[in-house]
Amino acid sequence: MKTGFVGLGNMGTAMADLIASNGYKVTGWEYDGGVVEEINRKHLNSKFLPGVELNPNLAATGDLNNVFEECEVVFIAIPSVFIKKTLESVKDRVNEKTILVNLAKGLDKRTGLTSFQTIASLFPGNRTMMLSGPSIANEFSRKMPTVVVLAGRSREDLFVVSRILDNRYFRTRFSDDGIGVELGGILKNIYAIGLGMFDGKNIRSVNFRSAYLTIALEEMTKTGIRLGAKKETFFYLSGMGDLLATSLSEHSHNRRMGELLARGLSLKEIKEQMGILPEGYNALQTVLYIAEKFHVSTPLSRSLWDVINGRYEVEKFIYLFIKDFIEEEKL
Ligand SMILES: NC(=O)c1ccc[n+]([C@@H]2O[C@H](COP(=O)([O-])OP(=O)(O)OC[C@H]3O[C@@H](n4cnc5c(N)ncnc54)[C@H](O)[C@@H]3O)[C@@H](O)[C@H]2O)c1
Numbered sequence: 001m002k003t004g005f006v007g008l009g010n011m012g013t014a015m016a017d018l019i020a021s022n023g024y025k026v027t028g029w030e031y032d033g034g035v036v037e038e039i040n041r042k043h044l045n046s047k048f049l050p051g052v053e054l055n056p057n058l059a060a061t062g063d064l065n066n067v068f069e070e071c072e073v074v075f076i077a078i079p080s081v082f083i084k085k086t087l088e089s090v091k092d093r094v095n096e097k098t099i100l101v102n103l104a105k106g107l108d109k110r111t112g113l114t115s116f117q118t119i120a121s122l123f124p125g126n127r128t129m130m131l132s133g134p135s136i137a138n139e140f141s142r143k144m145p146t147v148v149v150l151a152g153r154s155r156e157d158l159f160v161v162s163r164i165l166d167n168r169y170f171r172t173r174f175s176d177d178g179i180g181v182e183l184g185g186i187l188k189n190i191y192a193i194g195l196g197m198f199d200g201k202n203i204r205s206v207n208f209r210s211a212y213l214t215i216a217l218e219e220m221t222k223t224g225i226r227l228g229a230k231k232e233t234f235f236y237l238s239g240m241g242d243l244l245a246t247s248l249s250e251h252s253h254n255r256r257m258g259e260l261l262a263r264g265l266s267l268k269e270i271k272e273q274m275g276i277l278p279e280g281y282n283a284l285q286t287v288l289y290i291a292e293k294f295h296v297s298t299p300l301s302r303s304l305w306d307v308i309n310g311r312y313e314v315e316k317f318i319y320l321f322i323k324d325f326i327e328e329e330k331l
Contacts, residue, residue: 001164004028004071006086008035008060011103012077013049014137019164020057028060029067031078031086036060052141064090073099073161075131080106080115080279087122096125099157101150103131105185106279107286116182127157130178132185133237134245136252140170147171149238151181173237180233183224188243189254189280190287191216194304195247196258197314212321217243219300223287226296254280261307262314284308299324 005016005028012028020026030036035047039060043053061067067074068090078086083104100123104115113121120128133148140146148165150158150172162172175181194212198204220243221234233239246252257278260270271277284305291298300321307317 001073001160002027002071003164004067004074006064006067006074006076007031007078007082008039008045009048009077009079011135011137012075013039013045013054013058014052014141015075015077015103015165016058017049017052017054017141018167018170020055022164022167024057024164026058027067027070028058029064030060030062031082033062036062049137049141065093068094068098071098073101073164075101075103076115076119077103079276080104080108080118081276081282083115083118084108084111084122087119091122094123094126099127099129099161101129101131101161102182104279105132105182105189107186107283109282109286112286112289114179114182114186116178127154128152129157129161130182131161131172132181132242133173134241136245136249138251143169145169147173147237147241149173149175149181149236151175151178151238153178175233175236175238177230177233179227180224180229181238183227183229184220184234184239185242186279186283187220187223187287188216188239188246189278190284190301190304191220191243192246192252192254193258193261193278193280193284193308194300194317196252196255196260197262197304197307198258198318199255200259200262201314203314203318208318213243213247215300215321216247219298223291223296223298226294227290253278257281267308281308 003019003024003026005012008028008030016026016028035045038044100119102116102119107114108118116130129152131148131150135146135148152158158174165172217240225231303317306312
């Protein structure tokens with residue numbers, strides 16, 4: 001089975017290398033020509049996955065057609081903002097038998113569509129699948145034990161994809177709640193920004209973090225159900241599991257954004273430092289819009305938005321969190 005990747009960034013390279021190490025030929029398209037050259041010549045990606053020696057079964061290309069012409073399963077591993085523009089050029093040339101697996105966890109602010117919905121709208125004739133869950137690329141690329149969720153309509157297809165991924169340290173579980181699995185991955189980014197803000201202020205109380213993450217999960221679940229997800233999906237790997245991983249990992253871009261905000265950097269400065277703003281930022285704006293439209297109460301997200309936009313300090317956010325969100329339940 002020949003496998004393809006769109007994007008050999010941190011996640012794309014780690015996942016492509018996992019499959020290559022499982023013995024399959026992998027071709028990955030990458031936007032950055034320097035990365036393509038380094039992977040092909042040295043089996044390294046020092047820009048996005050430094051310190052990991054890549055399996056020679058992984059080849060990189062700058063031509064997207066090479067990926068879609070040859071591969072039966074193609075993983076999409078670029079941030080959601082780039083998906084539409086990148087894939088539009090091959091829209092009419094993709095074999096209808098190709099299975100597309102989305103790894104991106106974000107919303108397109110312009111269209112309001114999730115990455116999975118964007119992919120499904122570009123390729124209506126293809127079978128599509130979502131992979132999510134606690135899967136920090138820097139961990140599983142170093143063979144640390146990881147369990148993720150694959151969501152799709154056909155069990156047969158889920159087995160095809162799980163066969164190329166599963167090994168001694170990496171396992172897949174299945175779900176039929178595609179939207180629930182995807183929303184868990186998108187929404188947790190919002191609350192990871194919040195946790196990063198506490199880290200940036202050196203607020204390390206485990207009691208407080210636990211209360212914050214519990215309320216975050218409650219708010220994610222409420223929003224998700226309103227958008228068609230199943231409640232129980234949020235209490236499993238792609239909900240609670242991913243919320244914990246992203247909020248607590250030093251590798252998370254979203255948690256890092258919160259840390260930088262707490263240290264006083266502006267959004268412009270953060271964008272300059274990180275290249276693009278992490279996906280939780282767009283998700284937060286879109287979710288606030290959706291929450292208003294569908295009358296979902298999301299006080300935590302709203303307060304995070306106020307802090308991000310400098311309307312009040314992180315310390316005040318914490319004070320209000322304790323006072324309003326927790327106290328309110330007693331009324
Ligand atoms: N890194 C992780 O641990 C992880 C885990 C789970 C899911 N994800 C998801 O995977 C997706 C990719 O994240 P990442 O961490 O690999 O990002 P990254 O920053 O490491 O890589 C970004 C990728 O986007 C490409 N890119 C940059 N500019 C582009 C443009 N103009 N057009 C097209 N492509 C462009 C880069 O070349 C690179 O391949 C995100 O949606 C993220 O939520 C990441």
